[in-house]
Amino acid sequence: MKLKRIGVDLAKQVFQLHGVDSHEQAVCRKQLKRSQMLDFFRRLEPCTVAMEACGSAHYWARELRTLGHEARLIAPQFVKPYVKSGKNDANDAEAICEAASRPSMRYVEVKSAEQQAGQALHRIRSRLIRARTALVNEIRGLLGEFGLVESRHGIAATRRLAQTALDAQNGLPGQMRELLAELRGELDEHDARLSRLDDMIRRQAREDERVGRLMQVEGIGPITATALVSAVGDARQFRSARQFAAWLGLVPRQHSSGGKERLGSINKRGDTYLRTLLIHGARAVFRHCQDKADRRSQWLRQLVCRRNPNIATVALANKNARIVWAILSRGEGYRPS
Secondary structure (H helix, E strand, O other), X not given: OOOOEEXXXXXXXXXXXXXXXXXXXXXXXXXXEHHHHHHHHXXXXXXXXXXXXXXXXXXXXXXXXXXXXXEEEEOHHHHHHHOOOOOOHHHHHHHHHHHOOOXXXXXXXXXXXHHHHHHHHHHHHHHHHHHHHHHHHHHHHHHHOOOOOOOOOOHHHHHHHHHHHHHOOOOOOHHHHHHHHHHHHHHHHHHHHHHHHHHHHHHHHHHOHHHHHHOOOOOOOHHHHHHHXXXXXXXXXXXXXXXXXXXXXXXXXXXOEOOEOOEEEEOOOOOHHHHHHHHHHHHHHHHOOOOOOOHHHHHHHHHHHHOOHHHHHHHHHHHHHHHHHHHHHHOOOOOOO
């Protein structure tokens, strides 16, 4: 069977295919089980295979490229307009195939296994931080019910509060002391796990020269740099620095019409985790720019005089994102002004 393009609706066990020939006529509509996928595409002549960028899509794209096919991933929001009727697997596969035929369609870059491993590291670390924060709040809330309150916030203050509650003669019931000791041990376990993950991030930062180049930018440390490299690789899938910043959700939302440009707040599209890291890094730079005389610090101080500090922080994050694109896509080092 000679196919020009195939749309694949991915799932865990049953996959729906929709293929067209060189005349754009549908000649293949079938379901495949997971165990049949690679055997089916191994027998086909090389063609374009389009899939939604969803769970397991990058794995299947790598496998299909190994078999000689041109695998393309499309963001789900770009596929939805091509669904002709009710949602089912056959209609979704047809919509994916139709979307891939558009010459102006934008595709998601296929990630390598190393990139996905790097992203998994950051996802696990982020989850542990949320769990540790919830545990700290639980400890403070429980001790507050017994009149034990710490005015200062943070993990170190909570750890001191728990230790003081265990050591002092404060009328804390014996059962509560046992529970508090378990909670403190759980907090120590979270800290140890996070320390191991941070060691892995620092090791990646030492081994990857791209991460080292990104870390030269003010406001970008090993966590942000490794997260960026894991997410975008060499960033050459973006045509310009502004497109990269827009992908991160750091450009203003537009509502323009009739030649009149109307710009609103940042659109917050794209990866929330990356955008948050860049903004936090920019906020750290903002706090230390008052005593510096370099051009970036002068620009930031002048911007603060005109706009809100939060707006200035996002503007610096936007600038850093564009610098990141230039460093990664051109293979250059950072040249501070």
